[in-house]
Each structure stands twice: as C-alpha cells, then as structure tokens.
Amino acid sequence: MRLASDAKAGFYPIDPLVIQQIATHLTAPHGGRVCDPCAGEAAALLTLADRLRLSPFGNELNQARASHAAQAVTTWLEQQHAHSLPHNDKRPTRIFQTDIRRLRTSDAAFNLLYLNPPYADDATDRRLELTFLRQSRRWLQPHGILVYVVPQHILRLKETASYLASYFDEIKVRRHPAEQRHFGEITLFARYRPRTVTPAADTVAWLQAIGRQDPSTPLPALGDDPFNY
Numbered sequence: 001m002r003l004a005s006d007a008k009a010g011f012y013p014i015d016p017l018v019i020q021q022i023a024t025h026l027t028a029p030h031g032g033r034v035c036d037p038c039a040g041e042a043a044a045l046l047t048l049a050d051r052l053r054l055s056p057f058g059n060e061l062n063q064a065r066a067s068h069a070a071q072a073v074t075t076w077l078e079q080q081h082a083h084s085l086p087h088n089d090k091r092p093t094r095i096f097q098t099d100i101r102r103l104r105t106s107d108a109a110f111n112l113l114y115l116n117p118p119y120a121d122d123a124t125d126r127r128l129e130l131t132f133l134r135q136s137r138r139w140l141q142p143h144g145i146l147v148y149v150v151p152q153h154i155l156r157l158k159e160t161a162s163y164l165a166s167y168f169d170e171i172k173v174r175r176h177p178a179e180q181r182h183f184g185e186i187t188l189f190a191r192y193r194p195r196t197v198t199p200a201a202d203t204v205a206w207l208q209a210i211g212r213q214d215p216s217t218p219l220p221a222l223g224d225d226p227f228n229y
Contacts, residue, residue, distance in 0.1 A: 011040060011062065014116055014149060015180045019044045020051075021222040022147060022187055025174075026229055028052040032111035037100050037136045038118070042069035046076050048114055057110070059096040059103050066097035100135050108141045116149040119183055130160050137167055142194035145229045152186045152219075156211025164207060165199035168192055172227060173210055175219040184215040187222060189229060 028034075032054045036045040039058030049056035056073055060066035073094045096103055117132035129150045140146065146168060154160050155173070164171065168190035176185050210219070 011038075011065070012116070012119060012183065013040050014044050014185075015176075016043065016047070018176050018180050018187075018222065019047045023048055023051040024223060025189060025227055026052055026112065026145065026147070028054050028111060031055070033057060033109065034112040034114060035105075035110040035136070035139055036114045036116075037103070037132060038116055039066075039069050039095060041065050042072045042095065044114060044116065045069070046072060048112065049076070052112070054112060057094055057105075059098060059100060061097070061099060063097055066095055070095040100132055103135075105139055107138045108144075110139050111141055111144050112147065113137070113140050113144065114147045114149075119151050127154055127157065127160065129154050130157075130163060133163065137192070140192040142192060144192045146188070146190045146192060148188040148190070149185055150188065151184045152213070152215060153184060153211055155186075155188075155207045158204065158208065161204045161207035161211070162199045164188070164190065165203040166193075166196050170229070171203070171207070173207075173219060174222045174224075176222060181215065186210075186219065191229060 026048070030053070032052075034045065034048050034052065034054040034056055036042070036056075036058040039045050039060045042056070042058055045056050045058045048054065056076070058069060058073070060069050077094070113136055115132060115136060118128045120128050133148065137146075152175075170191040172189045174187050174189070175181065176187065213219070
C-alpha cells in the first residue's frame with residue numbers, strides 16, 4: 001500500500017468508545033494543543049479536544065475527508081466561542097490536506113500527538129506506522145504526550161521498539177476491547193523525552209515481547225487500571 005493510494009484503504013477510524021476510554025487516561029494544560037496527523041473526518045481529534053479542552057489541529061490526505069474535518073472543526077470552535085470557552089488560538093488553518101511528508105508545521109507546537117496512522121508498508125517496505133511517527137514526533141513539546149494507535153505486531157520490529165525507547169519514556173501499552181480489535185490494535189501512551197537517549201535494552205526487549213505475543217494473550221485493557229499523563 002502506498003501513501004498516494006492510502007486515501008481509502010489505509011483509513012481505519014477508531015471506535016468512539018475507544019477514543020473515550022483513551023481520553024480518561026489523559027490530562028492537559030490550559031490552552032494546550034492537540035494534533036492528529038491522520039485526522040479522517042476529525043471525530044477522534046474533536047473528542048480529545050472537547051474532553052481535554054485542547055485546541056485542535058489536524059491533517060488528512062483525502063480531500064473529501066479533509067473538507068468534512070475542516071467544517072467539523074470550524075463548527076466546534078464556533079460552539080466553544082458561543083459558550084465563552086478558552087479556545088483563543090488565532091491560527092487560521094486548523095485542518096491541512098496533504099501528504100504528511102510534505103506537511104510543514106512548527107516543532108514543539110503540540111502538547112498531545114494523537115497518531116492513528118495507515119497500517120501498511122510503504123514503497124521501500126518500511127512500515128508506515130513508523131514513517132508517520134518519525135515525521136510527526138518532533139511536533140510534540142518536550143514532555144508532551146504521544147497516543148499511538150497501531151497493530152500490536154509492529155512493536156516486535158526492533159526498529160520500531162528502539163525508536164520508541166529512544167525518544168519516549170513512561171511507556172504504557174493497552175489493548176482495545178476484543179470487538180474493536182479489527183487489526184489487533186493497541187494504544188501506546190508515552191511521554192516525549194526532552195533529549196534523545198540510547199534505547200535501554202530492557203525497554204526494547206519488553207516492547208518487542210509485546211509485539212510477538214499472540215493477539216489473544218491478555219494485556220492490560222484501556223480503563224482497567226487508573227493512570228494519567
């Protein structure tokens with residue numbers, strides 16, 4: 001599957017119940033921003049923005065979905081203004097429509113990065129899940145939070161596990177409800193390190209072990225144990 005053809009086949013929107021469960025594990029600063037680089041029609045983006053009182057920004061490759069997302073975000077912002085809620089970010093463009101590799105935005109601009117990328121290989125046989133993370137990781141502020149929704153099996157790849165361990169700490173992995181694991185999805189939560197480190201061998205091994213598990217092997221579930229970032 002190629003980026004140019006991902007407009008339909010690579011789009012796997014998350015179930016509304018799952019994104020609500022994800023939000024229960026997150027807190028956010030007043031006036032913060034959330035970015036969704038694969039926003040679809042902005043359902044997940046706006047759920048997080050609404051629950052956490054964050055200013056929403058996103059990108060979507062597909063023109064029709066990007067247009068829908070832009071309208072949804074505009075409507076949501078108008079509602080917040082009508083209720084005098086604190087969304088005073090004056091940036092005019094909230095939803096972009098482009099290949100993520102061509103998207104230019106400020107480094108360290110966002111408190112929360114919600115990334116549910118295409119589940120596929122790219123033209124060089126690299127996993128798109130990691131390609132999208134590499135591209136968007138720098139948009140997080142130091143100590144910002146990554147919410148990474150991907151198939152469990154990609155964690156078995158040493159390149160993926162090492163990258164996560166180098167750039168993130170406080171990593172937690174939670175499974176989705178069985179009826180919502182169409183592609184074996186998990187959600188990985190992590191905090192962005194202010195400085196890159198040599199990946200700890202035990203962290204890499206732990207992530208790879210999770211990736212090698214049979215999808216039916218129990219993992220902690222979203223909402224099972226209380227934790228917050």
